[in-house]
Amino acid sequence: MKVGLFIPCYVDQFYPKAGIATLELLEKLGVQVEFPPKQTCCGQPMANSGFSHLTHDIDELFVKSFEKYDYVVVPSGSCALHLKEHLHSTKNPAAAERLRARTYELVEFLTDVLKVSSLRARFPHKVGVHQSCHGLRGLKLSQMSELVAPKFSKPEQLLSYVEGIELVELTRKDECCGFGGTFCVAEEAVSAKMGKDRVSDHVQNGAEYITGADLSCLMHMEGILNRQKSKVKVLHIAEILNSFEG
Amino acid sequence: MGSNAKTAGTLDHADLSDIFNRDEPRVNWHDETLWFVRTKRDRAAHSLPEWELLRETASGIKHNVLSNLHNYLQQFEEKAIANGVQVHWAADAKEHNEIVLSILKKHKITQMVKSKSMLTEECHLNEYLQQNGVGVIDSDLGERIVQLAEEPPSHIVLPCIHKKKEEIGDLFHVHLGTEAGESNPQVLTEAARQHLRDTFLTRKVSLTGVNFAVAETGEFVVCTNEGNADMGSHLADVHIACMGIEKIIPERKHLSFFLRLLARSATGQPITTYSSHFKKPRPGQEMHIVLVDNGRTTQLGREDFRNSLKCIRCGACMNTCPVYRRSGGHSYHNAIAGPIGSILAPNLDMKKYADLPFASTLCGSCSNVCPVKIDIHDQLYKWRQVLVKEGHVSPVKAVGMKAMAFTFSMPRFFAFAGKAGRSLMRLFPFAVNNKLNPWFKEREMPAPPQESFREWYSKNRK
Numbered sequence: 001m002k003v004g005l006f007i008p009c010y011v012d013q014f015y016p017k018a019g020i021a022t023l024e025l026l027e028k029l030g031v032q033v034e035f036p037p038k039q040t041c042c043g044q045p046m047a048n049s050g051f052s053h054l055t056h057d058i059d060e061l062f063v064k065s066f067e068k069y070d071y072v073v074v075p076s077g078s079c080a081l082h083l084k085e086h087l088h089s090t091k092n093p094a095a096a097e098r099l100r101a102r103t104y105e106l107v108e109f110l111t112d113v114l115k116v117s118s119l120r121a122r123f124p125h126k127v128g129v130h131q132s133c134h135g136l137r138g139l140k141l142s143q144m145s146e147l148v149a150p151k152f153s154k155p156e157q158l159l160s161y162v163e164g165i166e167l168v169e170l171t172r173k174d175e176c177c178g179f180g181g182t183f184c185v186a187e188e189a190v191s192a193k194m195g196k197d198r199v200s201d202h203v204q205n206g207a208e209y210i211t212g213a214d215l216s217c218l219m220h221m222e223g224i225l226n227r228q229k230s231k232v233k234v235l236h237i238a239e240i241l242n243s244f245e246g
Numbered sequence: 247m248g249s250n251a252k253t254a255g256t257l258d259h260a261d262l263s264d265i266f267n268r269d270e271p272r273v274n275w276h277d278e279t280l281w282f283v284r285t286k287r288d289r290a291a292h293s294l295p296e297w298e299l300l301r302e303t304a305s306g307i308k309h310n311v312l313s314n315l316h317n318y319l320q321q322f323e324e325k326a327i328a329n330g331v332q333v334h335w336a337a338d339a340k341e342h343n344e345i346v347l348s349i350l351k352k353h354k355i356t357q358m359v360k361s362k363s364m365l366t367e368e369c370h371l372n373e374y375l376q377q378n379g380v381g382v383i384d385s386d387l388g389e390r391i392v393q394l395a396e397e398p399p400s401h402i403v404l405p406c407i408h409k410k411k412e413e414i415g416d417l418f419h420v421h422l423g424t425e426a427g428e429s430n431p432q433v434l435t436e437a438a439r440q441h442l443r444d445t446f447l448t449r450k451v452s453l454t455g456v457n458f459a460v461a462e463t464g465e466f467v468v469c470t471n472e473g474n475a476d477m478g479s480h481l482a483d484v485h486i487a488c489m490g491i492e493k494i495i496p497e498r499k500h501l502s503f504f505l506r507l508l509a510r511s512a513t514g515q516p517i518t519t520y521s522s523h524f525k526k527p528r529p530g531q532e533m534h535i536v537l538v539d540n541g542r543t544t545q546l547g548r549e550d551f552r553n554s555l556k557c558i559r560c561g562a563c564m565n566t567c568p569v570y571r572r573s574g575g576h577s578y579h580n581a582i583a584g585p586i587g588s589i590l591a592p593n594l595d596m597k598k599y600a601d602l603p604f605a606s607t608l609c610g611s612c613s614n615v616c617p618v619k620i621d622i623h624d625q626l627y628k629w630r631q632v633l634v635k636e637g638h639v640s641p642v643k644a645v646g647m648k649a650m651a652f653t654f655s656m657p658r659f660f661a662f663a664g665k666a667g668r669s670l671m672r673l674f675p676f677a678v679n680n681k682l683n684p685w686f687k688e689r690e691m692p693a694p695p696q697e698s699f700r701e702w703y704s705k706n707r708k
Contacts, residue, residue, distance in 0.1 A: 009654065012699040014692040019699035023707075035703045038657035046654075048608065050630030050639060051647040057655030137610035145288065146566065146614035148297040172281070176568045180607030187260045187605060188684035189267040193572045194607075195689070197277070223689030 003033040004069035006062075006103075008079045008215070009041040015215050018236035022075040022106055025242040029114055033073070036065040042074075044082035048181045052086065059088055059096070067095040071113065072103040075238050077135025077214045080105035084139075105139055106238055107213045111154045116161070122244045124164030128207030129155055130198070130221070131174040132214035141213060145174050155213055155237055162240060168205045175201075179220035195224045203232055210234045256579075258601035263573035277571040279407060284565040286514025287615065294510075304503045305619035308556035311494055312546060318461040318494045319537065325464025326535055329526040336538045339369035342488065345536050346371060346453065347378055349486055355380065355451045361468070361475035362386040363455030364402050364559055365488050365538060367581040382453075383445045385474040387438055394421045400575025402582055403512045403561035408574050442474070452478035454524075456489035456535075457558070458504055462497040465525035466535065469508060469518040476522050484532045487524065491537050492555040504558060507617035511560040545593045550628045554589045556618040563612035563622055569605055578602060585612035589625040592633065600638035603629035661700060 003026060007019040026033045042062065043055035062083070066072050074080040083103045089096035110116045131153075135141040142153035159165055178184070178194025185191075199221050202210050210225075210232065212218055218234040225232050257265075267273055291297045311318060323333045336342035342365075350358060358375070360366065360382050372382045372393075384393045388405035392398065394417045399405030406414070415429035424437045454475045459466040466487055468475040479485040495504065501521075509515040527533035546552055564570045564584030575583035580591045580599060585606065591599035603626045612622040633639060653660055685691065697705075 007699045009660075014695065016695050016697065016699040016702050020702060023703075035700070035707070037661075037700065037704070040657055040660045041654040043651075043654070046647050046651050048627065048630070049643070049647055050604075050632075050634035051644075051651065052631050053635065054647060054651035058651060061655055061657060133607065133609035133611075137614060144611075144614050146291075146611060148292055148295070176607050176609035176611070178568065178607060180609075183604070183607050185684040187263060187569070188687055189260070189264040190569050190572050190605075191607075192688035193267055193270070193273060194568050197572075219692050220689065223685070223691065226690035227688060 001031060001070050002068075003031050003071045003073050004066045005033050005035045006039055006042070006066070006072050006074045006079070006083075007035065008074065008076045010219070011076065011215050014219065015236065018075055018215055018238055021236065021238040021242040022073070025106075025238055026073065028120075028242070029110075029116065031114070034069070036069075039065045042079040042082050043086070044079055045181055047082065047086060055086075056088075056090070059086075060091055062087060063089040063092055063096050063099060066099055067092065070102065071109065072099060073106055073109045074103065075106040075213070075236060076216070077105045077107075077132050077139055077141065078216060081134045081138035105135060105141065105213060107135070107141055107154050107158060108139060110158060110241075116158065119158070119161040119241055120244065121161065121241055122163040123240050124245060125208045126166045126168050126206050127159070127209045127211055127240070128168045128170060128202035128205065129153075129159065130177060130202070130210055130212035130214075130217055131155075132212050132217045133174075133176050135213045136174055142174070155211075158237070158241055159211075164245075165240070168202070168207045170201050170205055172201055177217045177221055179217050181216075184220060191220075192224070195220050199224050199228075199230075199232075203230065207232060209240075211237050211240055213237050256598075259573065259577050259579070259605040260601065262577035262579065263569075263605075266574045266577055267572065273572050275410070276408065276574060280565045280571045283404070283513060284562075284615075287511055287562055287565065288514075290510035290514040290516065294506075300503055300507055301617055301619050304507055304558075304617060305556060307495060307500050307503065308618050309553075311496065312492070312552060312555055315491065315494065315546065318496060319491060321461040322459055322464055322494055323537075325461070327464075329464045331464065331526065331533045331535055334534060334536045336536055336540070338540045339538075342369045342536055342538045342540065343371050343374040346486060346488070347375065347380070349484065349534055350375070350380055350451060353451065353484060355484075357381045357383070357449055358451045358453060359383050359385050359445050359449040359478045359482070360453040361455065361470060361478055362389050362405070363453065363488055364399075364582060365455055365490050366453070367399060368540065369488075369538070370581075371488075383442075383449070385442050385445065385472075385478055386470070387435065387472060387474075390438060390442070391417060394418075398576070398581065400583060401561055401564055402559050402584075408576070446477045446481050449478065450482055451484040451486065452482035453486045453488065454479055456487050456493050457508070458495050458501060459489055459493050459535075460496075460498050460501070461494055463525065465498070465523050466493075467501065467505075468522050468524065469505070469520065470522070471513075471515075471519045473520045476520060479524065483530070484534070485524070485527065486534045486536065488536045488538060491539055491542050492557075508558055508560050511562040511615065511617040541594045545590070548593070550632075551589060551593065551625055553620050554586070554593075554622075554625060556620050557586050557590075558618060560617055562615040562617065566611045566615045567606075568609065568611070569607065573605070578605070585622045585626065586620070589620075589622060589629060592629050596633060596636055596638050600633045603627075603633060 177198040391406040400408040588602035
């Protein structure tokens with residue numbers, strides 16, 4: 001099994017440690033994984049702003065970069081969802097279609113493809129899990145609070161394999177953090193307020209760390225935590241799953 | 247500051263939300279009040295194991311209705327006429343208002359009582375009638391409160407949810423003569439009740455909305471908690487019922503799905519206190535039904551947005567919407583606020599409502615609570631594409647997006663820009679560390695790392 005690692009543009013630029021943790025974690029689990037160097041972005045920032053017609057070249061570049069792999073793994077729910085729903089190619093439509101079905105967000109790749117049932121990880125801290133909306137309601141990484149259906153959570157399942165970790169209960173377990181791509185600046189007032197409220201739910205319930213499968217949400221919440229001079233930190237779930245604190 | 251199309255002198259959703267958010271404790275109160283309604287909805291839904299099946303079935307029934315609307319409407323008209331009801335067809339809001347006025351004129355009526363109807367809000371009937379010398383009293387308590395405040399409703403089910411009880415007390419003191427400072431809801435409700443009682447007894451014409459119109463029988467159903475639709479219509483000589491053409495359901499038995507879903511989704515009640523069936527005028531009474539299109543057939547013709555016509559106006563999408571709860575209904579500057587309003591409004595006027603589909607994080611909670619399974623957040627995404635293509639977006643944003651798309655389609659330029667002191671960061675809206683950047687107002691920017699992932703990778707893995 002050959003995996004192409006897609007590192008979202010902002011993770012590449014701002015959160016390389018999350019990318020490194022994803023890579024190391026996959027390698028530890030015996031996966032042959034490569035980072036195709038010509039990759040850039042999934043096109044979501046443009047498409048969610050209404051400019052999906054500008055993403056053709058980005059899509060072609062993506063297909064060209066990843067067509068030779070069995071799977072594409074992305075440590076970001078919203079980028080993975082965008083690729084699954086919107087990746088198109090006029091040059092190679094069959095490859096685009098195959099890639100749409102073979103693109104996985106990291107957590108679901110671990111639970112559904114690798115069927116991971118244990119991990120050598122230790123993280124003795126209180127952690128709040130942020131259910132990012134695109135991972136939650138798009139990729140169905142966890143059961144959604146609105147639906148009358150059996151409960152499950154793939155991120156929490158993986159975190160349960162981590163020694164010493166204590167997950168905190170949230171008052172609103174799957175409310176949006178308010179990042180929303182360009183929404184974060186176009187609708188600054190509501191976006192910041194949503195972020196403050198989300199952060200305070202984690203803080204009030206005793207979290208030392210906020211984790212999740214989408215760094216865009218975590219970056220937004222980190223911005224608020226840092227402005228508040230809070231000691232609470234954000235970490236991508238890969239960083240926890242890949243850590244072994246003594 | 248909003249970034250989408252804006253005409254001079256009008257404030258868009260972002261501007262209005264910014265104003266709303268200047269009073270943070272009030273935002274907290276608004277958010278918590280509506281979240282409480284959402285939790286009541288959750289409890290009601292989770293008490294029915296068949297909930298998801300109910301939603302699926304109701305959605306399917308509405309699907310059938312939308313595919314055969316012409317037949318059902320004709321069947322409904324035929325039955326209603328046979329029942330002794332006068333049926334009118336209105337192509338748009340203007341025609342709707344003219345029809346209502348003509349009925350009032352025929353009876354030389356200058357005062358009318360009205361129970362809640364979002365359609366008449368959509369058509370701005372109250373203003374129109376007022377300009378033509380007809381006074382309207384809204385008999386739904388919430389509607390009456392916003393009417394006294396001279397404001398539009400901020401929510402389709404809870405029209406005055408944005409008002410605190412103390413503010414309602416002040417309004418009632420001025421308009422209904424309650425004691426200054428009185429804010430006991432029971433006392434205020436009693437004052438409204440007494441005042442409305444007189445209205446019910448003296449008005450000759452009553453106008454109601456319609457929740458469901460049954461094609462099979464020609465009857466229509468009006469759901470209220472206060473019984474005000476019944477009180478008004480039973481006492482009036484003339485009953486006018488106004489409905490959007492999408493309110494049709496094929497058979498009476500289908501009510502068993504919709505009535506179970508409506509109130510549970512709206513307020514968490516098993517059913518509304520009153521689900522009143524109106525079929526034919528009582529002896530001596532006149533009954534009119536006004537069937538209104540006002541853009542609905544246009545929406546029916548837009549394949550991507552057709553399903554929005556399934557809406558039964560429960561308001562669940564508003565209560566769950568994290569943006570609505572923190573921006574208030576008036577920030578949507580449209581009769582119908584929230585996620586559903588944001589996919590309905592651009593159909594009526596793309597330019598005026600170009601901001602609304604962007605007033606969302608696309609979190610998707612709206613689609614999950616929708617009792618008729620409208621793909622609301624997907625339609626918000628699709629409206630964005632349409633609005634950009636039709637040119638309803640600021641040129642500055644368009645230039646920025648083109649620059650972004652260009653950079654991302656050029657891998658070497660992307661890598662170079664990233665290397666050159668992280669200058670690529672300027673592409674990201676949150677990365678400019680100054681006061682002009684909206685990101686920076688309440689958030690720190692991410693600390694720039696020593697090297698990007700790709701730089702690390704090229705050193706450590708190749």
